[in-house]
Amino acid sequence: MDRVDLHIHTTASDGTMCPRDVVSMAAMLGLKAIAVTDHDTMAGIAEAGEAGELLGVSIIPGIELSTDFQNTDVHVLGYFLSPDAPQLKEYTHWVTEQRRERNGKIIEKLRAKGFAISLEELEQQYPGTVLGRPHIAQKLMELGAVDSVKEAFRRYLGQGRSCFVPRKRISLEDAAKLIQACGGVAVLAHPLQYGFDRATLDKLVKTAADCGFKGIEIFYSGYTDSDQSKLFDLAEKYSLLPTGGSDFHGENKPGIQIGSGDGKLNIPAYVLIMLARSQFQ
Ligand code: AMP
Ligand code: ZN
Ligand code: FE
Ligand code: FE
Numbered sequence: 001m002d003r004v005d006l007h008i009h010t011t012a013s014d015g016t017m018c019p020r021d022v023v024s025m026a027a028m029l030g031l032k033a034i035a036v037t038d039h040d041t042m043a044g045i046a047e048a049g050e051a052g053e054l055l056g057v058s059i060i061p062g063i064e065l066s067t068d069f070q071n072t073d074v075h076v077l078g079y080f081l082s083p084d085a086p087q088l089k090e091y092t093h094w095v096t097e098q099r100r101e102r103n104g105k106i107i108e109k110l111r112a113k114g115f116a117i118s119l120e121e122l123e124q125q126y127p128g129t130v131l132g133r134p135h136i137a138q139k140l141m142e143l144g145a146v147d148s149v150k151e152a153f154r155r156y157l158g159q160g161r162s163c164f165v166p167r168k169r170i171s172l173e174d175a176a177k178l179i180q181a182c183g184g185v186a187v188l189a190h191p192l193q194y195g196f197d198r199a200t201l202d203k204l205v206k207t208a209a210d211c212g213f214k215g216i217e218i219f220y221s222g223y224t225d226s227d228q229s230k231l232f233d234l235a236e237k238y239s240l241l242p243t244g245g246s247d248f249h250g251e252n253k254p255g256i257q258i259g260s261g262d263g264k265l266n267i268p269a270y271v272l273i274m275l276a277r278s279q280f281q
Helices: 019-028 045-055 086-112 119-125 133-142 149-157 172-181 198-210 225-237 270-278
Strands: 004-008 033-036 058-069 072-079 185-188 215-220 241-245
Touching (some): 004 019, 004 058, 004 215, 004 241, 004 270, 019 033, 019 045, 033 045, 058 172, 086 119, 086 133, 086 172, 119 133, 185 198, 198 225, 241 270
Parallel strands (some): 004 033, 033 058, 215 241
Antiparallel strands (some): 058 072
């Protein structure tokens, strides 16, 4: 059976593997297609596409947006968008400014704690990258302040921790509109990551369906059979397509492999075919 992976990060955002290497690995694993879904950028798509052509892996252009739903950071995946769409350029410009401002504030708080860290240095270390908390976490590791990215989030960077700074997000509805305006389809990412109770999760999925989402991520690293079954029920209830991906980040999320997550993921290619068809309907 042909397999795919529709949720992968590269060095264009907070993954540690460059697009070319991601595609090589997908080819070696025998995947038919992968979607590159970096946070707030499509800068990795061109390189991935070139490698995909050489290596026989179809590259689906994608993006992952952080949105606001009831004051929670809900992630939205967009697929088949045009990287050149003016609406996308406008959004990425806005989000880069937001992030730069926020990273500066986080770093100020860390410096007040005595850590030798600067935004300019980070920007030099990661040129052309959408800088986020994982990069700051990596830096804290390099400084010996923490032993892992996880620890950096737990001690300093996570929500409610001493150096946490919120950032402005677009609404779930506006994310759907943006993705559609760029010629793409919207999919609700990892619905069980938000800590919602049953009723709120139902409301989230309903809201997504009402604003034109086409799919819901059901195959996801760590989701058990019973998790998936619960999500299949919601997909059916709101006429959404099942989709899936590993959320591979390289070393920033150790233990997650492309296409296989924790070894249990086997995402069938029909998921991608159905999603692509939904564009014409
Ligand atoms: P940012 O976009 O800068 O807010 O950073 C969010 C990213 O940080 C997420 O996409 C995750 O990859 C990562 N992240 C969030 N929370 C944690 C955590 N507790 N441990 C490790 N990584 C995390
Ligand atoms: Zn990430
Ligand atoms: Fe996510
Ligand atoms: Fe992701």
